[in-house]
Amino acid sequence: MYKNEKNEKNEDNIFMNNIRKYNDKLNVIGDKIRYYREKQNLSLVDLSNKLLLLGVDIPKNSLQRLEHGNRIIKDYELAGFSKVLGVSTDTLLKDFFNELN
Secondary structure (H helix, E strand, O other): OOHHHHHHHHHHHHHHOOOOOEOOEOOOOHHHHHHHHHHOOOOHHHHHHHHHHOOOOOOHHHHHHHHOOOOOOOHHHHHHHHHHHOOOHHHHHHHHHHHHO
16 A cells, blocks of 8 residues: 555544435445546546656555545546546536536
């Protein structure tokens, strides 16, 4: 296990006690990230490597948890996903915004 991944797990466990889930998930765009990743035939490792080139370090296991809604997404990670996947942050958040209306 990577040092960052271990720290990230501990961080998530601390936050999970203080954060309310939305529809039983810790994020609202994990499904969209998975959709666009698969649409571009990217593996979790491919996506992780592309994000790392931008300075966004999310290991494969954390990406998997994120896609299943079991990990929060930080703002800079959202920007990285947008750039790597070639979709706007508005597109990634569109379904959530529609639910709010």
